[in-house]
Amino acid sequence: MDLSVIVPLYNERENVNPLxxxxxxxxxxxxxxxxxLFVDDGSADGTFETASAIAAxxxxxxxxxxxxxxxxxxxxxxxxxxxxxxxxVTMDGDLQNDPADISQFMQKxxxxxxxxxxxxxxxxxxxxxxxxxxxxxxxxxxxxxGISIKDNxxxxxxxxxxxxxxxxxxxxxxxxxxxxTSIAGARLIEIKVxxxxxxxxxxxxxxxxxYKVLLDLLVIKxxxxxxxxxxxxxxxxxxxxxxxxxxxxxxxxxxxxxRSSTFSVTIAGVGVLFGALTFNLLLSGIVSExxxxxxxxxxxxxxxxxxxxxxxxxKVQ
Amino acid sequence: xxxxxxxxLPENNQTIINVAVIVPVSERxxxxxxxxxxxxxxxxxxxxxxxxxxxxxxxFPDVLGKLKKLQADGEPLRILRLGRWFGEATALTAGxxxxxxxxxxxxxxxxxxxxxxxxxxxxxxxxHDMVIGRRFPRTDSRLNRxxxxxxxxxxxxxxGTSFHDLGCGVRAFKRQIxxxxxxxxxxxxxxxxxxxxxxxxxKEIDLAQSPRDKxxxxxxxxxxxxxxxxxxxVFFLVKFTKKPLRFFGLIGIATFSVGALIVxxxxxxxxxxxxxxxxxxxxxxxxxxxxxxxxxxxxxxxxEIIIFTHAKDMKEYTIDRTIN
Numbered sequence: 001m002d003l004s005v006i007v008p009l010y011n012e013r014e015n016v017n018p019l020x021x022x023x024x025x026x027x028x029x030x031x032x033x034x035x036x037l038f039v040d041d042g043s044a045d046g047t048f049e050t051a052s053a054i055a056a057x058x059x060x061x062x063x064x065x066x067x068x069x070x071x072x073x074x075x076x077x078x079x080x081x082x083x084x085x086x087x088x089v090t091m092d093g094d095l096q097n098d099p100a101d102i103s104q105f106m107q108k109x110x111x112x113x114x115x116x117x118x119x120x121x122x123x124x125x126x127x128x129x130x131x132x133x134x135x136x137x138x139x140x141x142x143x144x145x146g147i148s149i150k151d152n153x154x155x156x157x158x159x160x161x162x163x164x165x166x167x168x169x170x171x172x173x174x175x176x177x178x179x180x181t182s183i184a185g186a187r188l189i190e191i192k193v194x195x196x197x198x199x200x201x202x203x204x205x206x207x208x209x210x211y212k213v214l215l216d217l218l219v220i221k222x223x224x225x226x227x228x229x230x231x232x233x234x235x236x237x238x239x240x241x242x243x244x245x246x247x248x249x250x251x252x253x254x255x256x257x258x259r260s261s262t263f264s265v266t267i268a269g270v271g272v273l274f275g276a277l278t279f280n281l282l283l284s285g286i287v288s289e290x291x292x293x294x295x296x297x298x299x300x301x302x303x304x305x306x307x308x309x310x311x312x313x314x315k316v317q
Numbered sequence: 318x319x320x321x322x323x324x325x326l327p328e329n330n331q332t333i334i335n336v337a338v339i340v341p342v343s344e345r346x347x348x349x350x351x352x353x354x355x356x357x358x359x360x361x362x363x364x365x366x367x368x369x370x371x372x373x374x375x376x377f378p379d380v381l382g383k384l385k386k387l388q389a390d391g392e393p394l395r396i397l398r399l400g401r402w403f404g405e406a407t408a409l410t411a412g413x414x415x416x417x418x419x420x421x422x423x424x425x426x427x428x429x430x431x432x433x434x435x436x437x438x439x440x441x442x443x444x445h446d447m448v449i450g451r452r453f454p455r456t457d458s459r460l461n462r463x464x465x466x467x468x469x470x471x472x473x474x475x476x477g478t479s480f481h482d483l484g485c486g487v488r489a490f491k492r493q494i495x496x497x498x499x500x501x502x503x504x505x506x507x508x509x510x511x512x513x514x515x516x517x518x519x520k521e522i523d524l525a526q527s528p529r530d531k532x533x534x535x536x537x538x539x540x541x542x543x544x545x546x547x548x549x550x551v552f553f554l555v556k557f558t559k560k561p562l563r564f565f566g567l568i569g570i571a572t573f574s575v576g577a578l579i580v581x582x583x584x585x586x587x588x589x590x591x592x593x594x595x596x597x598x599x600x601x602x603x604x605x606x607x608x609x610x611x612x613x614x615x616x617x618x619x620x621e622i623i624i625f626t627h628a629k630d631m632k633e634y635t636i637d638r639t640i641n
Contacts, residue, residue, distance in 0.1 A: 042516065048638075051640075052640050055640045055641050056640075059641050060641075061641060062639065062640065062641040063638075063639065063640040063641065064636055064638075064639045064640075065636065065637045065638045065639070065640075066516070066634050066635065066636060066637060067515060067516030067517070067635045067636070067637040068514075068515070068516030068635075070633060070634045073633070074633045074634040075634070077633065077634070078634050078636065082639070168625060168628030168629055169628075170559050170624065170628050170631065170633050171559040171560050171624075171633075212563065215560075215562050215563055215566050218562070218618075219562055219618075219621045222618055222621060222622065223621070223622075223625050227622065227625060227626070230622055234615065234618075237611075237615065241608075241611065264596065265596075266594075266596055266597060266598065266600050266601055267594075267600075269601045269604070270600060270601060270604040273601070273604050273605055273608050274604070274608060276608065277608040277611055277612060280612055280615070281611070281612075281615055284615045284616065284618075284619050287619055288618075288619050288622045291619070291622050291623050291626055292622060292626050294626075295623070295625075295626025295627050296626065296627065296629050296630065297625055297626040297627075297628065297629070
């Protein structure tokens with residue numbers, strides 16, 4: 001199979017039918033062997049019934065229903081796990097993405113990119129609650145992960161199947177897929193896509209997630225840059241503590257030497273505390289090394305997924 | 318654990334077993350034959366096919382003798398005996414793994430509820446995935462009732478559920494649930510919470526408490542802190558499994574901020590009002606808070622690395638149905 005289109009759906013009953021026809025209309029002219037996966041993330045409004053009615057007529061539509069609502073990342077992960085296509089395309093179920101863009105994505109994958117990310121350059125959302133926070137978030141994500149992308153929040157993406165199937169996707173990591181794939185050295189490109197205003201239903205997220213995103217960002221940094229050498233990461237974190245410790249200890253020694261009568265126990269105590277912290281952080285780093293060694297996040301294997309083999313043509317066939 | 322070799326399992330019996338009845342036997346048990354008959358009567362009236370599995374949690378020669386007698390009389394009964402006392406969770410797991418039937422019914426080895434009430438429970442299984450008993454109306458002491466209320470109240474508060482009596486040993490559920498949700502330690506108590514979280518339909522129904530359950534149970538003092546720890550574990554499992562940093566981060570940042578604010582205040586005092594900094598114990602306290610905060614936060618990061626390196630083993634979703 002050439003193409004799997006994955007769409008997570010959560011309470012999108014009114015959008016199911018138009019979405020299905022839009023995808024079919026966009027994909028059928030490409031002349032590829034395709035499937036559509038609708039992942040119903042525990043909807044309560046009859047999304048599943050509507051989708052299965054279509055699936056009864058069209059065997060290329062597969063519907064996966066979760067037992068309860070697990071969130072968008074889990075829905076994407078389920079779609080990716082079940083997809084059989086060489087190229088995987090993910091998109092939102094709210095018709096804000098335009099399936100007509102899929103052909104562009106397929107073309108870029110054909111050119112040898114591992115990951116194609118959509119950029120909603122004319123975004124049809126509220127400025128204050130959606131566009132500005134997302135601008136800041138994208139800038140931060142770019143700074144922290146080193147993968148500068150204008151629109152991390154755009155669900156319309158295309159992947160090489162075997163690559164994305166090996167990227168661990170959990171909790172709310174769908175926002176950081178480009179950064180995660182960069183662990184594997186994925187070649188990625190960003191293309192402009194159309195973006196429509198919501199017709200049916202209401203938007204499912206808002207402003208109240210700054211704390212989560214900030215922490216996730218730190219997690220991503222930990223994973224992307226240091227998963228394979230956690231001790232280094234924790235050593236970096238321990239540096240300020242070590243600096244404070246050394247400075248305060250020196251200061252108290254200096255005091256003892258110059259004005260031997262007024263030895264400051266408090267300052268020395270602070271130094272000792274931060275010294276202990278330094279050690280604790282280093283030990284945490286060692287524990288993390290142990291965890292990484294015993295875990296199964298085989299980052300080496302991931303890097304080989306993007307390995308290009310340019311071998312001399314052998315004489316004996 | 319051993320499956321008692323002298324017990325001929327009715328494998329040749331081709332009737333389909335609907336309900337595997339698991340009875341864990343530990344220190345507390347009532348007269349075996351009488352209770353068995355009472356349970357049997359209730360099950361027969363429910364119309365389900367059933368098979369009993371008694372799990373002896375350690376050595377109970379008198380119970381074993383009586384059960385063997387029942388077996389010899391041709392009752393559909395399996396006996397499992399654990400090598401030593403392992404606790405109720407292990408006994409139950411052994412029972413789950415060595416029984417047949419796509420529905421499981423666990424029953425206590427003593428009169429906890431009135432046996433005829435069981436048919437109410439089984440009836441509800443037609444449209445639920447798990448039905449658990451609640452001892453109501455209660456006949457036991459005020460002290461025990463208060464304990465139940467406190468325990469369940471706390472649990473409901475932290476997990477956002479609304480159960481009244483998770484201590485009741487009478488539970489019926491689909492076998493699928495035990496296969497999907499691994500429970501260890503004392504967590505079997507929280508199975509309804511975890512099952513509900515996985516999207517199963519869980520219902521609690523009132524079962525009249527047996528008058529024979531009427532005495533004041535006093536637990537060892539060690540039981541209470543253990544329950545609290547279990548509760549903390551479940552809280553963590555329910556809320557933050559895949560996001561340890563959100564949990565540790567919150568505590569860490571709070572501790573760090575309190576410490577940092579005190580340090581700032583002390584430094585400001587030193588700079589602008591000239592009060593000495595070096596001999597103030599408050600400086601030590603605030604530094605300790607800062608250090609602790611960073612340490613807690615770092616633990617959260619270690620947790621995140623654990624999750625990441627095991628992410629491929631963990632499925633975050635459960636699928637109800639697939640079409641095509």
